[in-house]
Amino acid sequence: MKRHGSLWLRLATIGILAFLYVPLLIIVVYAFDTDKTQAWPIQGLTLDWVGVALGNGEVRDALVLSVQVALAATAIALLLGTLASFAVHRYSFFGRGTISFLLVLPIALPGIVTGMALNATINASGVGFTTLTIIIGHTTFCIVVVFNNVIARLRRTSRSIEEASMDLGADTLQTFRYITFPVLRTALIAGGLLAFALSFDEVIVTTFTAGTEKTIPLWIFDQIQRAHQLPVVNVVAVFLILLSTIPVYLAQRLSSDTTGVAGR
Amino acid sequence: MTSRSSSLPPEGIRRRSLAALYRHVPAQLLILLAPPVGWFGVVYLGSLAILLLSAFWYLNPVTSAVVHDFSLNNFRDLIEDPVNRVIIQRTVTIALAVTATDMLLAFPIAWFMARVASPRVRSLLFMGVLLPLWSNYLVRVFAWRIILAKGGPLDGLLGLAGLQGPGFSDVSTWLVFSYLWLPYMILPIYAGFERIPGSLFEASADLGGRGATTFRRVVLPLVLPAVAAGSIFTFSLTLGDYITPTLVAKNQFLGNVIYVNQGVANNVPFAATFAIVPIGIMAIYLLIARRLGAFDAL
Numbered sequence: 434m435k436r437h438g439s440l441w442l443r444l445a446t447i448g449i450l451a452f453l454y455v456p457l458l459i460i461v462v463y464a465f466d467t468d469k470t471q472a473w474p475i476q477g478l479t480l481d482w483v484g485v486a487l488g489n490g491e492v493r494d495a496l497v498l499s500v501q502v503a504l505a506a507t508a509i510a511l512l513l514g515t516l517a518s519f520a521v522h523r524y525s526f527f528g529r530g531t532i533s534f535l536l537v538l539p540i541a542l543p544g545i546v547t548g549m550a551l552n553a554t555i556n557a558s559g560v561g562f563t564t565l566t567i568i569i570g571h572t573t574f575c576i577v578v579v580f581n582n583v584i585a586r587l588r589r590t591s592r593s594i595e596e597a598s599m600d601l602g603a604d605t606l607q608t609f610r611y612i613t614f615p616v617l618r619t620a621l622i623a624g625g626l627l628a629f630a631l632s633f634d635e636v637i638v639t640t641f642t643a644g645t646e647k648t649i650p651l652w653i654f655d656q657i658q659r660a661h662q663l664p665v666v667n668v669v670a671v672f673l674i675l676l677s678t679i680p681v682y683l684a685q686r687l688s689s690d691t692t693g694v695a696g697r
Numbered sequence: 698m699t700s701r702s703s704s705l706p707p708e709g710i711r712r713r714s715l716a717a718l719y720r721h722v723p724a725q726l727l728i729l730l731a732p733p734v735g736w737f738g739v740v741y742l743g744s745l746a747i748l749l750l751s752a753f754w755y756l757n758p759v760t761s762a763v764v765h766d767f768s769l770n771n772f773r774d775l776i777e778d779p780v781n782r783v784i785i786q787r788t789v790t791i792a793l794a795v796t797a798t799d800m801l802l803a804f805p806i807a808w809f810m811a812r813v814a815s816p817r818v819r820s821l822l823f824m825g826v827l828l829p830l831w832s833n834y835l836v837r838v839f840a841w842r843i844i845l846a847k848g849g850p851l852d853g854l855l856g857l858a859g860l861q862g863p864g865f866s867d868v869s870t871w872l873v874f875s876y877l878w879l880p881y882m883i884l885p886i887y888a889g890f891e892r893i894p895g896s897l898f899e900a901s902a903d904l905g906g907r908g909a910t911t912f913r914r915v916v917l918p919l920v921l922p923a924v925a926a927g928s929i930f931t932f933s934l935t936l937g938d939y940i941t942p943t944l945v946a947k948n949q950f951l952g953n954v955i956y957v958n959q960g961v962a963n964n965v966p967f968a969a970t971f972a973i974v975p976i977g978i979m980a981i982y983l984l985i986a987r988r989l990g991a992f993d994a995l
Binding site for chain 2: 457520
C-alpha cells in the first residue's frame with residue numbers, strides 16, 4: 434500500500450465515520466437541553482427530561498407493546514425460518530430454488546408493498562387491526578433473516594458429525610438435541626437478534642397493520658409530527674441508541690464464536 | 698449403560714417410529730415445509746394476490762364503500778394525473794441519487810476496513826458501522842430533523858461561512874436517505890473486498906498494472922455483485938419510504954400517496970393500485986441486479 438494513498442484513505446474513513454456518528458451525538462446533546470424548542474445553540478444542561486420520560490405512561494405502554502410484538506414475531510420466525518432452511522439445505526424438491534427467493538421478497542421489495550398488501554387483506558377480510566396483525570406483519574419479513582443465518586451455518590457444517598452420532602446409536606431426536614442444535618445455537622441467536630431488532634425498529638409495515646395501538650416507533654413518529662413533547666422523545670431516543678449497543682456487542686462476540694465452529 | 702438398557706422397551710417404539718420417519722423422505726419434507734410454506738403462502742402471497750385484486754376495485758362515488766368489481770379506473774387516474782408522474786419521477790431520481798452517493802461513500806471505508814486496517818481496528822470499524830444500522834431508524838431521522846431545522850446546528854455551522862443549509866427540501870431528503878442506508882452499502886462491499894485473494898494484486902502488479910489499473914480491471918469487476926447487492930437495499934428502502942420525506946421535507950414521495958389514500962382518504966383500492974408501481978420498478982431493478990450477480994453476493 435502506498436503511503437500517500439493511505440493517508441487520503443484514512444481521512445476519508447474518518448470523515449465517513451464522523452458522518453455516521455455526528456447525528457447520534459447531536460441527539461444525545463439535545464436530550465439534556467434545558468430549552469423545549471430545540472434551537473441552536475443549546476441553552477443549558479439538565480437531567481429533568483429523563484425524569485419526565487420515566488414517568489410517561491404512553492412511553493412505557495409503547496415499549497411494552499414493541500417488546501411483546503418483537504418477541505412473538507421472533508419466536509414464530511425462528512421456528513418457520515429454521516424449518517425452511519433444513520428443507521432447502523437437506524432435500525432436493527420441486528420449487529426449492531423458488532423458496533429462498535420468495536422468503537427474501539419482503540425485504541427486497543419496499544416495506545410499503547408488504548404493508549399495503551397486508552392492509553388490503555385485513556380490510557377485505559374484516560378481521561380487524563389488532564396486536565395480532567402487527568405480529569403477523571413483522572413475522573413475514575423476520576423469517577428470511579433466521580433462514581439466511583441458519584442455512585449459512587448448515588452449509589458450513591459437515592453432516593458427518595450427525596452420521597457419526599447415529600452410528601454410535603443415537604436416534605434422530607437425540608442427534609438433533611446433542612449435535613445439530615448445539616452447532617446451530619449461535620446462528621439461531623444471531624438470526625433471532627436480527628429478527629428482534631428488525632421488528633423493534635419497523636415503522637412502515639406497523640403503520641399499515643396496527644389499529645389504534647402504538648409501538649415505540651409509531652409513538653415517536655406521532656410525537657415528532659405533533660412536536661409537543663420533543664424533549665421526552667429525545668430521552669427515549671438516547672435510551673434506544675444505548676439499547677442498540679447490546680446486539681452489536683453480542684453480534685461481535687458471536688462472529689468470533691462462528692469461526693470456532695466452522696474451524697472444528 | 699445399565700440405565701440405558703432398562704429403559705429400552707418404551708424407547709423401542711420411539712426408535713422404530715423415528716427410524717421409519719428417517720427412511721421416509723416425503724414425510725420429512727412435509728413436516729419441514731408445511732409450516733413455513735403454508736404461512737408464507739397464505740399470509741404473504743395471499744396478501745399480494747389480494748393487493749393486485751383490490752387494485753381493480755373502486756369506491757362507490759356516493760357511499761364511498763368499496764365496490765368489489767373489476768374496473769381500470771384507478772390505473773387511468775394513476776397515469777392521467779400529471780402530479781403522480783412528478784411524484785414517481787422524484788422518488789426514482791432520489792432513490793438512484795442515494796444509491797450512487799452511498800456507493801461513493803462506501804468504497805473508501807470498505808477498502809480501508811478490508812485491506813488496510815489491522816484486525817483490531819477492523820473489528821472496531823465493523824462495530825462502528827453496525828451500530829448506526831442497529832439503532833432505531835426514527836431516532837436517526839429525528840436527529841436529522843433537528844440538524845436541518847431552520848436555525849438548527851447545520852444552519853449555525855454553515856452560517857459561520859455565510860452559507861445556509863438545505864432546510865426541508867429534496868436535497869435534505871437525499872442527504873438523510875444517504876445517511877440512513879449507508880451501512881447497507883458498506884457491509885456487502887467490505888465483504889466483497891475481503892474475498893479477493895491477495896495473490897490477484899501481486900499478479901496484476903507483476904503484469905505491470907498500477908494501482909488505478911488494478912482497481913479498475915481487477916477489483917471493480919470482482920466486487921460488482923456486492924455493489925449490486927448493496928444497491929438493492931439503498932434503492933428499495935428509499936423507494937418505499939414515506940417517513941423521511943414527511944419529517945425532513947415537504948414534497949410527496951410514492952409512499953406518501955399510498956399512505957394518504959389508505960389512511961386519511963380511505964381509498965384502499967387506489968392505494969393498492971399505487972402500490973403496484975414500486976413492485977414494477979423493483980422487478981426491473983432486481984432483474985438488472987441479478988444479471989450483475991447480486992443474488993450470489995447477498
